[in-house]
Amino acid sequence: MEMDELTKRWEKLNLSKEESKVFHVQNEGAKEGSSRGKHCIIGKVLSEKGVNNEAFRSTMSQVWRLEGWVRFKDLGDQSFLIEFQWLTDKEKVLSGRPWFFDRHLLTLLEVNESVSIVGLQFKFEPFWVQLHNLPLAAMTEAVREAFGSSIGPVIRV
Known part of the structure; x- marks a missing residue:
């Protein structure tokens, strides 16, 4: 069967009225x-x-x-x-x-x-970040928050 003939057959395919029914999920x-x-x-x-x-x-x-x-x-x-x-x-x-x-x-x-599972997008994954050898004066929640924010959204400090 040639490609042109297959294309013509494909173009003639249609769904019946019954096959075209839409199913709506109720709440x-x-x-x-x-x-x-x-x-x-x-x-x-x-x-x-x-x-x-x-x-x-x-x-x-x-x-x-x-x-x-x-x-x-x-x-x-x-x-x-x-x-x-x-x-x-x-x-x-x-x-x-x-x-x-x-x-x-x-x-x-x-x-x-x-949301449909097909539409999910895997864009982010949380990571723990550790800071080592900080001066004692820099061991504050504000410094940790600022450092974390510099690399991405902070979930928890």
């Missing part, structure tokens, strides 16, 4: 899943090479040492939906950042139930 339906979203985060391994999904699941489950279970759903593009049994485990993982897998940064985002 009540969206609220049902909201408690599940509170137990989830999205993780993305920043690597140009592929990630072994099973190795990622196994390694991170062991490294995090959680009290409850954790489930990983592969979202493609080295991204995972990570669901925790307990909110305390989720908070433990978020507060322990940054995390690495196979020497690559694992970026994490909390799930916003009103």
